[in-house]
Amino acid sequence: MIPKFPTTIVEAKIYQEGIAKKIILSDSFLKSSIVGAFDIAYKENTAFAAGVIYDCSTKSVIEEKVISDRVEFPYVPNYLFLREVPHFLTLLDRIVNIPDIMIIDGHGIAHPRTAGSASIFGIIANIPSIGVAKKPMKFFSYKETNQDNLDEVYLNQNRVGFRYKFEKKWNPIYISPGHKISFESSYNITKGLLTSKHKLPIPQQLAHLLAAKYKKTII
DNA sequence: GCGACAG
């Protein structure tokens, strides 16, 4: 069941503020062995959303699903959720193995209203979620940690996530809690899925490739 | 008016 979404930026801003109040930043899951990731590729006015459900204990993919759908909203900075989250929810409806944790391509609470698309997805789907983004938002500031290659991301005076560079050769990734998960688990789970082969955590990398591949199969 | 801006 897909809820109604705001249709204007003004409504969306109010919606984000409402979502922000509901976010839980503590671990609300019993296990985290099944991790899913969603990503979307675009071709003109069509979105190709891909989901990969990954079993961390056996290090294997247990489910893959793709859907294509009409793009309903343009990309507007800070309002990515309007463009992407509806497709994620449609995809989730088709998925059999509901994951313990979801990785969403984009930011979680690392957002001007602490309501990035990963948080909004997490609240609506009621699934613990992590936002993993490839680019920072312009107003982030950073604070070093005692760990190499790991910085805390700050927005105003608040910690909102991490900047982490797993391998020197790549740009860093930006990890922030989405919903029903702590900062520490967001970081640990994401880090546990990184390899020296790719910049992104395994399920997210696979979802990215699957979406791109699916797009290419369509004329 | 111009450039920047999660994807």
Add this chain to the structure above:
DNA sequence: ATCTTGTCGC
């Protein structure tokens, strides 16, 4: 995100 081949580097 997308338009795009080979190519440099790990």
